[in-house]
Amino acid sequence: MQYPLVLKKMITELSEKVQYYEITENHVLNINQLLDREVEINFEGYQCLCCGEEKKIFRQGFCYDCFYKSAQVGDWIMNPELSTAHLNIEDRDLAYEKEVQLQPHIVYLALSSNVKVGVTRKTQVPTRWIDQGASKAIEIVEVPNRYLAGITEVALKNHVADKTIWQKMLKNEIVDADLFAEREKLKNYIPEEVKPYFLDNGHITEIDYPVLQYPTKIKSLNIEKKGIYKGKLKGIKGQYLIFEDGTVFNVRNNEGYKIILTVN
Incomplete structure (x- = not known):
């Protein structure tokens, strides 16, 4: 089966073992069901999670322009002490910042x-x-x-x-x-x-994670550089896919990347 998708942070559900999901073009894919199966990842391009255009991803799933304009990635996101909505002071979009910061x-x-x-x-x-x-x-x-x-x-x-x-x-x-x-x-x-x-x-x-085998040595997968990767999925932890050969893929760090996921 092939699943075209734009990578986003995996949706999670706390249960006996954490359940992981990705949204594909036509499905909600339960990643747990791919454990112990051969999975192929093909890099296809980019799609900014903000403007939706096929621009190269700069950071956090956003293209360069959106990263420096969108209120969703203001400095206060990574540094909460920089929040100013409680003072009625705008960073990029006061309405959005009040909604997120004042809760x-x-x-x-x-x-x-x-x-x-x-x-x-x-x-x-x-x-x-x-x-x-x-x-x-x-x-x-x-x-x-x-x-x-x-x-x-x-x-x-x-x-x-x-x-x-x-x-x-x-x-x-x-x-x-x-x-x-x-x-x-x-x-x-x-x-x-x-x-x-x-x-x-x-x-x-x-919290218990769906991991069949933990790696002893780790190789981080750069799918943009490698283009294609194939391996047997042995675990999911945090926002990482863990493969049998010790390769790990950080889904969150690759948000906005268009891929085709092939499951054998």
């Missing part, structure tokens, strides 16, 4: 390779944790806007990592850590204006 946000600890701190909209729990390949996660604070979440993350990342070591995550080399204890250690470093939002209770969310 409940979670600052959390996740365990993917190491313990890391992160920020996400409350509506993106647990999607954000799955996208990072976290095996466990716990909420630290719930705040009413993105700015407060951002300044909390900035304060805490002086005491805990804010990046996942993706190679270790894919090899399933995960440190042993007590997230409740780690959260308690960080409590004193939360900014004063955010301390009232600390979550005393809460629970640890555990």
Whole structure:
């Protein structure tokens, strides 16, 4: 079977094993069903996820023009502490920025390779944790806007990592850590204006991924450069496809790429 599609971040569903989906031209494709099958990826071109034109992708699925114009990729996306909608100050599109920034946000600890701190909209729990390949996660604070979440993350990342070591995550080399204890250690470093939002209770969310075989050595697939790749799919974790020969393909990093997916 052949499935033409424009790559987008895989849709995820938390269940006993995380379920993964991609939208093709005519189907909703459950990627889990491709496990242990030969999969071929053919690079066909580009389609900007913003303007829809067949322009070379610059970053995050956007062409160069859209990346520097669209409110969807403002600096505050990657750096929440730069959010200004709570001050009624526009970056690129105040209406959009108010919609996204002025809603409940979670600052959390996740365990993917190491313990890391992160920020996400409350509506993106647990999607954000799955996208990072976290095996466990716990909420630290719930705040009413993105700015407060951002300044909390900035304060805490002086005491805990804010990046996942993706190679270790894919090899399933995960440190042993007590997230409740780690959260308690960080409590004193939360900014004063955010301390009232600390979550005393809460629970640890555990996440299990559909992986039949973890790689011992990793080769990252650049489908734009290689053009075509064929291998047996052995796992899906975070936003990565893991193949039998140790090749891994980061779907999210290839958003906006047009491919033909052939399943044998």
